[in-house]
Amino acid sequence: MLKKYSFGLSIQNEKMKFEDLNLNPSILKALKDENYTEPTSIQAKAIPLVLAGSDVLGSAQTGTGKTAAFAIPIIQHLLVDQRNLNGKRKTLSLIVTPTRELAIQIGESISTYAKYTNIKNAVIYGGVKQGAQTDELKQGVDVLVATPGRLLDLMNQGYISLQEIKYFVLDEADRMLDMGFIHDIKKILTKLPKKKQSLFFSATMPDNIISLSNDILINPKKVTVNPVSSTAETVKQFLYTTNKSSKTDLLLHILKNPKLEQVLLFSRTKHGANKIARNLERKKIKCAAIHGDRSQNQRQKALTDFKEGKIRVLVATDIAARGIDIDKLRYVVNYDIPNEPETYVHRIGRCGRAGEEGVSISICEPEENAYVRDIEKLINQKIQLVRDNPYPQTDRPMNQAEKKAFEREKQKRKQEHFANRKKNKSNQKKGFRKK
Numbered sequence: 223m224l225k226k227y228s229f230g231l232s233i234q235n236e237k238m239k240f241e242d243l244n245l246n247p248s249i250l251k252a253l254k255d256e257n258y259t260e261p262t263s264i265q266a267k268a269i270p271l272v273l274a275g276s277d278v279l280g281s282a283q284t285g286t287g288k289t290a291a292f293a294i295p296i297i298q299h300l301l302v303d304q305r306n307l308n309g310k311r312k313t314l315s316l317i318v319t320p321t322r323e324l325a326i327q328i329g330e331s332i333s334t335y336a337k338y339t340n341i342k343n344a345v346i347y348g349g350v351k352q353g354a355q356t357d358e359l360k361q362g363v364d365v366l367v368a369t370p371g372r373l374l375d376l377m378n379q380g381y382i383s384l385q386e387i388k389y390f391v392l393d394e395a396d397r398m399l400d401m402g403f404i405h406d407i408k409k410i411l412t413k414l415p416k417k418k419q420s421l422f423f424s425a426t427m428p429d430n431i432i433s434l435s436n437d438i439l440i441n442p443k444k445v446t447v448n449p450v451s452s453t454a455e456t457v458k459q460f461l462y463t464t465n466k467s468s469k470t471d472l473l474l475h476i477l478k479n480p481k482l483e484q485v486l487l488f489s490r491t492k493h494g495a496n497k498i499a500r501n502l503e504r505k506k507i508k509c510a511a512i513h514g515d516r517s518q519n520q521r522q523k524a525l526t527d528f529k530e531g532k533i534r535v536l537v538a539t540d541i542a543a544r545g546i547d548i549d550k551l552r553y554v555v556n557y558d559i560p561n562e563p564e565t566y567v568h569r570i571g572r573c574g575r576a577g578e579e580g581v582s583i584s585i586c587e588p589e590e591n592a593y594v595r596d597i598e599k600l601i602n603q604k605i606q607l608v609r610d611n612p613y614p615q616t617d618r619p620m621n622q623a624e625k626k627a628f629e630r631e632k633q634k635r636k637q638e639h640f641a642n643r644k645k646n647k648s649n650q651k652k653g654f655r656k657k
C-alpha cells in the first residue's frame with residue numbers, strides 16, 4: 223500500500239522498516255539518530271535491489287530520499303568488503319554528481335549514515351585549490367564523491383585510480399548532460415573496471431539519457447518514483463503578472479510581507495542574479511547570490527549564511543540551486559518563469575520539504591505568459607493568480623516582428639558591450655606596459 227506523507231516523501235509499504243532490510247546495526251543506529259523511521263518510496267524499492275547486487279536505473283529527483291537510497295546499501299556493501307581487506311583501505315565506490323553543492327551534500331549524507339563505522343569518504347570538486355583534496359586522498363578513502371572535471375583532473379595527475387571500483391553511481395544524469403559533461407562521463411567510464419555494480423539516477427528519462435544508461439548498466443532493475451509533475455501538489459503556488467519594467471518594484475512589494483522570513487529566489491541568468499542582489503541590497507534587504515561565476519567559497523558561505531538565517535534572500539540560478547537541501551524552507555520566488563516547465567517543478571520542489579508547507583510565488587512578464595501555460599499543462603493545474611497586485615500587467619506580449627526587432631537590438635547591444643570591453647582591456651594593458 224502506498225502511503226503519502228504531507229512532506230511529499232511517499233512511503234512504499236506502511237509496515238516496512240529499515241530494520242527489515244538486514245542492515246548493519248551501526249547504520250540502523252545512525253538512521254535512528256536522524257529520525258528516519260521508515261524508508262521513503264525510492265529507498266524501499268532501491269535498497270533491496272542494490273543490496274542484492276543488481277544494477278539500478280532510478281528515475282527520481284532530489285527531495286525523494288534518493289541519496290540514502292544508494293548511500294545506505296553501498297555502506298553496507300563496504301562494511302562486508304572491509305572484512306576481507308585486513309585493515310587496508312581501498313577506494314571501492316565512486317559517486318559522480320554534476321554540481322559541487324550536490325557533491326558536498328552527498329558527502330555529508332554518507333558521513334552521517336556511516337558515522338558509527340570507519341567508512342571514510344572524500345569529496346572532490348573544482349573551483350577550489352586541490353591541496354586539501356589530494357591530502358585526503360593520500361590518506362586513503364573508501365568512497366569518492368566527485369564532480370566530473372576535477373575527478374578527471376586528479377586522475378590525470380595520478381592521485382586517483384578507478385581500477386578497484388566495485389560500486390559506481392551516476393547521479394542526476396540529465397543535469398549532467400545539460401551541463402555538457404557527456405564527454406567527461408564517457409572518459410570516466412573507460413577508466414572503470416568492466417565488472418562492477420552500477421546505479422544510474424536521473425530526474426527525467428529522455429532518449430539520450432536512456433542511451434547513456436545502456437552504455438553503463440547491465441540488466442538493470444528499474445525504479446521510478448514521483449514523476450516530475452507530481453511534486454507540485456504539495457506546494458501552494460501563486461502567480462503575479464506584471465510588466466518587465468515593474469518586476470523589481472513588485473518583488474520589493476512582495477518582500478514587504480514579513481511572513482516571507484527566508485526566500486530562495488530564482489533567476490534564469492547569472493547576470494540577472496547579480497542585478498537582483500544589488501537591487502535588494504540597495505533596499506537594505508540582506509541577500510547573497512550563488513551561481514557558476516562565484517567561487518566555491520563564496521557559494522558555500524552564502525549557503526551557510528542562509529541556512530543560519532543571517533541572510534533573508536538567497537538569489538540562485540537553476541544550476542547552482544539544483545539539489546540544495548535547505549531544511550524548513552517555505553518560500554520560493556521565481557523572478558522569471560523558466561521556459562522549460564520541468565525547471566519550474568524543480569524550483570518549487572526546493573520548498574515545502576520535511577513537513578513544512580511550501581509556497582511558491584512566480585513573477586511573470588508578458589513574454590513569459592506562454593511559459594506559464596506550458597507549466598500549467600505539465601502540472602495539470604492552474605497557478606492561482608494574485609489579484610491584489612499594485613503593478614499589474616498592462617503590456618502585451620510582442621508580436622513576431624517586434625520580437626525580431628528586439629532580438630536584433632539586443633544582439634547589437636551585446637556586441638557593442640563586448641567590443642567596448644575588449645577595447646578597455648587592451649587600453650588597460652597598454653597603460654600597464656607604459657608604466
Ligand code: AMP
Binds near residue numbers: 260289
Ligand atoms: P534527497 O532526496 O536525498 O536529497 O533527500 C531529501 C531529504 O529527505 C533529506 O533532507 C534527507 O535527510 C531526508 N530523508 C531521506 N530519507 C529519509 C527518511 N527515510 N525519512 C525521513 N527523511 C529522509
